[in-house]
Amino acid sequence: MRYSAFSVFLNALRGNKDWKPAWRSPVPKNHYDVVIIGGGGHGLATAYYLAKEFGVTNVAVLEKGYIGSGNVGRNTTIIRSNYLLQGNNPFYELSMKLWEGLEQDFNFNAMVSQRGVLNLYHSDAQRDAYTRRGNAMRLHGVDADLLDRNTVRQMLPFLDFDNARFPIQGALMQKRGGTVRHDAVAWGYARGADSRGVDIIQNCEVTGIRRENGRVVGVETSQGFIGCGKLALAAAGNSTVVADMVDMKLPIESHVLQAFVSEGLKPFIDNVVTFGAGHFYVSQSDKGGLVFGGDIDGYNSYAQRGNLATVEHVAEAGVAMIPALSRVRVLRSWGGVMDMSMDGSPIIDRTPIDNLYLNAGWCYGGFKATPASGFCYAHLIAKNEPHETGRAFRLDRFARGRMIDEKGVGSQPNLH
């Protein structure tokens, strides 16, 4: 059923009794051309593009819980393509372009809202770093503006420009950056993939990977054995758990990142703003909650919960940036498991094991990458060749010394 204002109207007149499930609940087949492990944003997007762009429709997405139950359902919804390095920049810009046409493409309103992302700077060194970054973006045709203090002040007069410790000097802005209703991304891709024949199988936990003569031939699951021609991992924070099934050690650590939402407020802040003198970023959802977060807690964890001290640090930085936040109440905090890679950049690659593909290492930036990740991964799976924008995300780049390290902190994931 195609969604439109007209369909909403017609169904309302019929008492909203005719809406159909957005996706089926199929019984798994014995064999698929491609099985994707992980019904999160990346897994569902991969299935969608496999079917839509590459004509591979005999595909199953296996999800151990409900679709979108991982980080696509618990992030801070930001999209941007303000990357510095050659390996990253074109990929994230591809993602941005896909976001820009996504809703019409998959006929689901994911509320892609290009409200602008501002990264504040507080020192000459930060300004210089943003100058380099902004110019790198422009070299690839990505929009970037270096705003001075007065321009930022006109846009966001309630920031603490004269912060007693770290006065705001200006900001790097990407106007095309913004936010997306995160759950809707999972649902839109699921619905689009399902309508093209992809089987989305929820409550299906993969418990083992079956190999014959060294090649992957299928997976053992809580719903029985499912054979496959190609097996694609998209398990994010649980990548290691799945890779362990084939004794494959990854350059990845799983860390906890907390995020927060305030009580609903009338429009308070229009843009996405990041603080340059502490770990804090904020935007406001269409429902009115301020959605914000900070840095990862810093230790390995699969527990989806963090520490109070990190909560306090985030609040402190928030009030340093916007003193008026002091009386705003925080409603809820949550934690997600981040697949932190050794250079802060992701991996989309074949593995040394035949028929096994890897998509992992998204750190805390996987949401904005969802469309391009799905697109490039689908390309790799369908053609056995990396897509040109994802070419640098190789698994062997660490061994070869070709890291893509935006922050320059090396192989200590909790610093990325």
Next chain:
Amino acid sequence: MSSYRLPKGGRIDRARPLNFTFDGKPMQGLAGDTLASALLANGRQLVGRSFKYHRPRGILTAGAAEPNALVTIGEGGRTEANTRATLVELYSGLTAKSQNRWPSVDFDLGAVNSLLSPFLGAGFYYKTFMWPAAFWEKVYEPIIRKAAGLGRATYEPDPDAYEKCWAHCDLLVIGAGPSGLAAALTAGRAGARVILADEGFEPGGSLLSETATVGGKSAADLLAKTLAELADMPNVRIFSRTTVFGWYDGNVFGAVESVQKNTATVDPNRPVERIWRIAAKQAILASGAEERPLVFGGNDIPGVMMAGAMRSYLNRQAIAPGKNTVVFTNDESGYQTATDLEAAGLEVAAIVDARADGVSSWSGRAPVFPAALVQDAKGGKALTSVTVLKGGALVTIHADALAMSGGWSPIIHLACHRGAKPVWSDAKAAFLAPEIQEGLTIAGAAAGVGSIETCLADGAGKAASALKALGFSNATAAFVPVADTATVSKPLWRVHGSKGKAFVDYQNDVHLKDLGLAVAEGYGHVELAKRYTTNGMATDQGKLSNINAIGILAEARKVSPADVGTTTFRPFYTPLSFGALTGASKGKHFQPVRKSPLHDWAKKNGAVFVETGLWYRSSWFPQAGETTWRESVDREVLNVRKNAGICDVSTLGKIEIFGKDAAEFLNRVYCNAFLKLPVGKARYGLMLREDGMIYDDGTTSRLGETHFFMTTTTAYAAGVMNHLEFCAQALWPELDVQFASSTDQWAQIAVAGPKSRLILQALVDEDISDAAFPFLGAKEVSLCGGKLTGRLFRISFSGELAYELAVPAGYGEAIADAIMEAGKPHGICPYGVEALGVMRIEKGHVTHSEINGTVIPSDLGFAKMVSTAKPDFIGKAMLLREGLTAEDRLSLVGVKPLDPATTFKTGSHILSEGAVPSLENDQGYVSSSCYSPNLGSTIGLALVKHGPKRHGEHVTVWNDLKNEYTKAVLCSPVFFDPENGKLHG
């Protein structure tokens, strides 16, 4: 008719009237009122409008779960949106405003949305507003955003103070109701250190509104006696107005205490809120239970209230809910409310009991309708009647108040913050958390225990067990066990056949049909239903709504609530202000300030300071007549190169290294050789990470056979210290080497320029001539005729003849003054980090602008420093990788404009002459730049592909952000005195 205050009764002080306003209208309440009870006393039931349909909403509960009565209180920077009127302790001068209405709460134009509700069902917005694409940001979204949200936050800064503290105890008791009080009493008597925390302004919980006797005593007497005994125990602390909001690992609990939220005259010397991090050996969760609303048409009309809340208002604040009340119940507690209403002389029109077989022995006046249902409540802004389905027929009963009770749900929020999953119990018809987890035991109604007597016994018994585990062998339960005779009714998740909208999540306007639609569309999983309909996402986080939503989903999916399960309980139990979480860490206390021992010296010499991390460093020293910073910096640079200058370099990290293996250790942590560094010599060192990238640089001097002194960059001082300790303790514990950070112990002063020796010799007792103290000399020296011992290093960042003199921090200012005095005849001037930066760029010296974590030694021209002789050093193995030896790595060059009248900025990219701007054509970037007064031109350092091979090549320095495209030439990074003649002068 509406609610009003009864002439007698309640725990209020009728002699202490309190004046407040609601929507500008003056009103009066009494001490002992909450804002909610005071509004009810003033006949104000309609207090807010709902989120989506703008329906009139009244006060539903008397506690933390309140979804409707959200108001904005306070003025200016003290404005607080979305404040639950049910939790606000009334005070004189309180100003409250209703929210989400225009123009007024009584007449709200937004209510038109109710008419459109068939089109605004769950998730309608996912299906439309997609065309044209550009309309989302421009048209649809602004309208949606304006309509959404609840209250309006202020943009003014908060004038009040907050603080954060730690507290430690043997037993933390959360909730001062019967179970919590019994637990605290048991623990207090055993001599344990107890903290009893309760969110209310008066401890007692359900005892505060209980009219029945408890164990033969009145509930009020029992409460008073227990509180008196607890107050006399020095080992028991009672934290009233304190909400425990989170349970964290290590049995640390977060709690927020409202210190001055009950007054309009805030004492600026005390916090308004205080965060407690409570480290408890054991905790008892005695948070009670939440009464379930019933889902029937019009269950949100003002006048409909939870039965327990109605009883609480009646007994605590002497509030009559109306003249004529209908009780709709699926539980015994509806009868308690009816009993108390009748005792207060109020009319109960009927008791509509959904149960066929559970009718209690009712002896009141009101008629009881068993196996009957309220199908619809009627009224607009106030309840007028209810339609009751009774014996197959519909009857209308006129009423102005309706009390509803759908049974009780244990409040297990906190017990599930650390991963425990609630489990459905058919026996209790409720979700329960594991009763005992490590460090936390659930007691009383929170554990599904029924009556007050059994709660007392349960709290006491569980406290005694928890204490025994801690070694309090004398712990004896303060109350003896009694049999739990409470019955549990089969839940009534929804009333069938309602005509009006039956709300499940009041605040988010999620009604029965929305949940049905979610199931039909495939969003039947409890998490998907939540996300699709927003049920449970309001400010009460589903405290009231989740259980009914689960029941309704279970019915629709034809499974048990056990199969539906719950959404995840996460902190915070109730919303928490940014201010409280921030505490005192705001304004200039956001981060600690680090000041050099020469800060005051720099200040009196007129320095302009710049924040560098936590430090304040002197940037430049303007003199009279100078109008721009460049004028000052140019003068400082020229003067240093011509005469001499003095610069504060105290912020550099300084580490004392001792031990017989100190040299061997340094040899392993630096990529260049240190084993044979002679005593009395300094050496520049490059420290790599294990991945081969440069981590930090600095000079290390050998002051004795087993004593080295390392300097690090300012930014990496702490990191390097941690790294050295890691290497020594974790990698090579067999080495005899120890470290002490002495960054704060030394004032370090750079004296640079051709006249620096002359000036310093006036202070230094020893001969510092070139012969006696050549370049890279390092030694302890006597100063000012033996008055002081310092350390002198002949090292240079500026490329001039230069020294760094370190003296004990307390002498820094005196020595700096003495150097200035001695230098006066020679034209000395103070210079700041800007001039320092210019001179280092002129000399091609790198800083962390170049050492950015992605460069290896050869990228910066240090290839020869990397020892090939040493068997091992940190980073050696990884340097051999293909990508690190590749030809096209970005490498250091100088860059200067072809036309000295043109300029460029740091962060600009380098393009080959004539190349089309693209990422593929990107040749590198300018890492540092400045105006060089010596060269009369902008100069820069750049990291460029094949850099050293391209000296002389013309390029474009591309700064599209500023529309600056400068023709420039690549060159050697050493712009000034490449022969180092001045250095060795």
Next chain:
Amino acid sequence: MASLIACPHCGPRPKEEFTVRGDAGIARPVPDAGEDAWYAYVYLRDNPRGRHKEHWHHTSGCRRWLVVERDTMTHAIYAVSDAGTQDASTRGETA
């Protein structure tokens, strides 16, 4: 992560006094161990779901590096010991 870490030298202290570095389960290879061994040491992680050894530094305390053995699912801490007392096979050997 537990809110308190029992430092073997200082007793139980708030986690905020400590700095985490990362995996303590793999030894630093000998210099000529070969590129595979070095790659594994610098870049590959067991990243276990469950019992895990990590290096933590008591930065605002005794400044000793510790090995904290804890559970990445439950955040329970099993043991804390000084990094200098680990046996050579886990702390690495540079020969």
